Amino acid sequence: MSARPESGAPAGSATISDGNLLNVADLSVRFATEDGLLKAVDGVSFDVGSSEILAIVGESGSGKSVTAQTIMGLTRSPNAQIEGSIRFRDKELTGLRDAELQDVRGKEIAMVFQDPMTSLNPVYRVGRQIVEAIRSHSEVPAEEAREKAIEMLAAVGIPAPESRVDNFPHEFSGGMRQRAMIAMGLALEPSLLIADEPSTALDVTIQAQIIRLIQRLNQERGLAVILITHDLGVVAEIADRVLVMYAGKAVEQGTLDEIFYDPQHPYTWGLLGSLTRLDRPRPRRLPQIKGLPPSLLAPPTGCSFRPRCPHAFGRCTEPPSLEARLSEAPQHMDRCWKSPDEKRELRNVEGRIGLRSEA
Amino acid sequence: MAAEPLLEVSNLVKHFPIKEGLLIEREVARVEAVDDVSFSVQPGETLGLVGESGCGKSTLCRTILQLLAPTSGSVRFEGREIAGLSHRRLRPLRREMQMIFQDPYASLNPRKRVGQIVGDPLKLQGIASGAELRAQVQELLERVGLSSEHYNRYPHEFSGGQRQRIGIARALALRPKLIVADEPVSALDVSIQAQIINLLDDLQDEFGLTYIFVAHDLGVVRHVSDRIAVMYLGKVVENAPADRLYSHPVHPYTAALLSAVPIPDPRENRARHQTVLEGDVPSPIDPPSACRFHTRCPRATEICSSEEPELKTHGPDGHLAACHHPLEEASRPEVAGSASA
Numbered sequence: 127m128s129a130r131p132e133s134g135a136p137a138g139s140a141t142i143s144d145g146n147l148l149n150v151a152d153l154s155v156r157f158a159t160e161d162g163l164l165k166a167v168d169g170v171s172f173d174v175g176s177s178e179i180l181a182i183v184g185e186s187g188s189g190k191s192v193t194a195q196t197i198m199g200l201t202r203s204p205n206a207q208i209e210g211s212i213r214f215r216d217k218e219l220t221g222l223r224d225a226e227l228q229d230v231r232g233k234e235i236a237m238v239f240q241d242p243m244t245s246l247n248p249v250y251r252v253g254r255q256i257v258e259a260i261r262s263h264s265e266v267p268a269e270e271a272r273e274k275a276i277e278m279l280a281a282v283g284i285p286a287p288e289s290r291v292d293n294f295p296h297e298f299s300g301g302m303r304q305r306a307m308i309a310m311g312l313a314l315e316p317s318l319l320i321a322d323e324p325s326t327a328l329d330v331t332i333q334a335q336i337i338r339l340i341q342r343l344n345q346e347r348g349l350a351v352i353l354i355t356h357d358l359g360v361v362a363e364i365a366d367r368v369l370v371m372y373a374g375k376a377v378e379q380g381t382l383d384e385i386f387y388d389p390q391h392p393y394t395w396g397l398l399g400s401l402t403r404l405d406r407p408r409p410r411r412l413p414q415i416k417g418l419p420p421s422l423l424a425p426p427t428g429c430s431f432r433p434r435c436p437h438a439f440g441r442c443t444e445p446p447s448l449e450a451r452l453s454e455a456p457q458h459m460d461r462c463w464k465s466p467d468e469k470r471e472l473r474n475v476e477g478r479i480g481l482r483s484e485a
Numbered sequence: 486m487a488a489e490p491l492l493e494v495s496n497l498v499k500h501f502p503i504k505e506g507l508l509i510e511r512e513v514a515r516v517e518a519v520d521d522v523s524f525s526v527q528p529g530e531t532l533g534l535v536g537e538s539g540c541g542k543s544t545l546c547r548t549i550l551q552l553l554a555p556t557s558g559s560v561r562f563e564g565r566e567i568a569g570l571s572h573r574r575l576r577p578l579r580r581e582m583q584m585i586f587q588d589p590y591a592s593l594n595p596r597k598r599v600g601q602i603v604g605d606p607l608k609l610q611g612i613a614s615g616a617e618l619r620a621q622v623q624e625l626l627e628r629v630g631l632s633s634e635h636y637n638r639y640p641h642e643f644s645g646g647q648r649q650r651i652g653i654a655r656a657l658a659l660r661p662k663l664i665v666a667d668e669p670v671s672a673l674d675v676s677i678q679a680q681i682i683n684l685l686d687d688l689q690d691e692f693g694l695t696y697i698f699v700a701h702d703l704g705v706v707r708h709v710s711d712r713i714a715v716m717y718l719g720k721v722v723e724n725a726p727a728d729r730l731y732s733h734p735v736h737p738y739t740a741a742l743l744s745a746v747p748i749p750d751p752r753e754n755r756a757r758h759q760t761v762l763e764g765d766v767p768s769p770i771d772p773p774s775a776c777r778f779h780t781r782c783p784r785a786t787e788i789c790s791s792e793e794p795e796l797k798t799h800g801p802d803g804h805l806a807a808c809h810h811p812l813e814e815a816s817r818p819e820v821a822g823s824a825s826a
Contacts, residue, residue, distance in 0.1 A: 301765055330745040330746055332765070334759065335761060337747070358749040361749070386750060396676060397675060401675070402707065403748070404707065404743065408708050411683055411686065415676035415680075416680075418677075419674075
C-alpha cells in the first residue's frame with residue numbers, strides 16, 4: 127500500500143498550506159578552503175508544511191546534505207559563511223546562539239544520518255544512547271526515560287524491545303540500527319524529521335521496511351519529513367513535493383506528480399531517464415548524462431548544467447532564475463531558459479522522458 | 486546452450502570455521518557462506534548475481550577466482566578444473582580472469598600513479614615493458630574514456646566514476662576472458678552509473694568478454710544480465726534468463742525482492758500492492774534448516790523446515806528454482822515488469 131491518506135487526487139492540492147513549519151529563504155553556505163571559496167549551497171529557498179514530506183534530490187556534491195545540516199546548525203564552523211534565513215515556527219534559526227539552538231535541535235527537529243553503522247556509539251548500549259538524548263532535553267527520571275526508550279523501540283518495530291534496549295549497536299543488524307536511530311530521533315516527539323539518505327546503505331527489502339516506517343510515522347503522528355536522497359524510486363513512494371538540486375542550486379521544484387510527469391529542467395529529465403526501471407522493457411543502452419558534476423570551487427558561469435546539457439543555447443550563458451514558467455502550475459518552478467512547449471518536445475526520448483544524447 | 490561453458494561451477498562450498506581454544510584449536514561453528522552452488526556461464530554471456538548483503542555473493546566470486554580456497558566442489562574454466570590448483574599453476578590462469586571491485590576509493594593504491602596501477606599486471610605477466618608498456622597503458626586509458634595524459638596522475642586526483650574507469654582499465658589490461666565485477670556501480674551517482682554500465686557493455690562487445698556481475702540493485706542487474714542467479718544465505722534459490730526472472734519469478738524470495746524495489750512512478754506506485762518482507766536475513770552461522778528462506782517466507786509450510794527443496798526446472802531455457810511452493814501464474818504477486826513482459 128503505497129497510497130497516502132486520501133490520495134486519489136494528485137498530491138499538489140494539499141500542499142503549500144499557510145501554516146508552514148519551516149521556511150528556508152535564499153540560503154547560501156560557503157566554505158573557505160585552501161583551494162578557494164567553495165559554494166556548497168547557493169541561494170536555496172523552500173518551505174515544509176506540517177505533516178508534509180519534502181524530498182530533496184540530487185547527486186553527491188549537489189548541496190543537499192549541506193542544506194540539511196545547516197538547518198540543524200551542524201555546519202557552523204569558523205570557515206563557513208552562512209547567509210539567508212531559516213525560520214522554524216517563526217523562530218529564526220540562523221541567528222540563534224548554540225545554546226539556544228540546542229533547544230530546537232533534537233527536540234523540535236531530529237535528524238537521521240545515512241550510515242547506520244557509524245552513527246551509533248559502539249561502546250554504549252542502544253538504550254543508554256536513547257536515554258541520553260531524552261534526558262539532555264528534559265528533566266525526566268532515568269527510569270522513565272528508559273521506559274520511553276523501550277516504547278520508541280517498539281514504535282519503530284524492533285522485536286522484543288525490553289531486552290533489545292540493553293544490546294550494543296553491533297548486536298543490531300543494519301536495518302535495526304537505522305530503526306534505533308529513528309527511535310532516538312523521535313523520542314522527543316519532534317515535529318520535523320530530517321532523514322539524510324536513510325535507506326541508501328540498506329538492502330532493498332530493508333529499505334522497503336524503513337520507507338514504510340517513515341510513511342507510517344508521517345501518517346500517524348503528523349510528522350513532517352525532509353527526505354534527502356538520490357533515489358527517485360524512493361521519492362515516488364513517499365514524497366509530497368520534490369526539490370531537485372544541482373551544483374548547490376535548486377534547479378526545479380514542484381509536487382511529486384509535476385516532477386515525474388511534467389519535469390521542466392533537463393537535469394531532472396536526465397535523472398528520470400537514467401533510471402533502470404523494472405516496470406519497462408529494458409532499453410538497449412542506458413541513457414546517460416554526459417560529463418561530470420561541476421566543481422563547486424569554480425562553477426560554470428550562467429546555467430550550471432550548461433556544460434552537460436545537450437539543449438544548451440546562447441542564452442544559457444546568462445544564469446536563469448528559479449521561477450514558475452507554467453501558467454497552470456504557479457508553484458512549479460525551474461531554472462531553464464527554454465519555453466515549456468519546447469521542453470515538452472525535447473524531453474521526449476523514444477516515448478519516455480529523458481535527456482537526448484546529442485543536441 | 487550447446488557450446489561448452491566458459492565457467493562451470495558445481496557443488497561449490499565455502500565454509501569459514503570459527504575456532505576456539507588456546508593451544509589446540511577446536512572448530513566450534515561454521516559460517517556457511519557458500520553452500521552447494523552450481524551454475525555455468527557461456528562465453529560472451531553476462532551472469533547477474535543478486536541477493537541481500539551477507540548472502541554470500543562476494544564470497545562466491547572470490548571462491549570462483551580462487552582468491553579463497555573452496556571447502557569442496559569444483560570450478561571448471563574452459564573445461565579445466567581450477568579448484569585446488571597451486572599458486573604457481575594458477576598464475577597463467579589469472580590472466581584470463583580479472584576482477585573489478587566495488588569501492589573505487591579503496592581498490593586503487595593511493596601511492597601509485599595511474600600508469601603503474603594499470604601497467605603492473607602487464608609487467609607481472611611479462612607481456613610488455615618500457616615504451617611498449619606505456620603505449621599499451623595509454624591506449625587502455627583512452628579506451629575506458631580517460632585521457633592518455635592521466636598516465637602520471639595519482640588516484641586522488643580523480644572522481645569516483647573516473648576511478649572506476651581506472652579499475653576497469655586494470656582489469657582489461659591482460660585481455661581476460663572472464664571479468665567478475667563485484668558491485669561495480671553501487672558506489673557511484675546515478676548519472677555516472679549509466680556511463681560505467683554503458684562502458685562495460687561496449688567493452689563486452691568489443692573484446693567478447695564474459696561477465697559475472699554482482700549487484701544488489703535489481704534494475705541494474707536486469708539491464709546488464711543475460712541470466713540471473715538469486716542467492717539467499719549461501720544458496721542459489723533461482724536461476725533464470727533475465728527477462729523471464731523478472732516477468733515470471735518462481736521463488737517467493739525472488740518475488741519479494743522484486744516487489745521491494747520502488748518504482749519511480751508515483752501513479753503506478755499508488756496502484757500496486759507491495760509485499761514487504763519482514764525481519765532480517767538470519768545468521769549464516771546457524772542457518773534455518775531445510776529451505777533457508779522458510780523463516781521469512783509467506784508461503785512456508787511444514788515441509789519447508791524439514792525437507793530441503795532441490796533446484797528444479799520450472800520453465801523454458803533452464804529456469805531453475807528451489808522451492809516446495811513455487812509461485813504459479815495466479816498466485817504471483819504484482820511485480821514490477823510483469824505487465825510489460
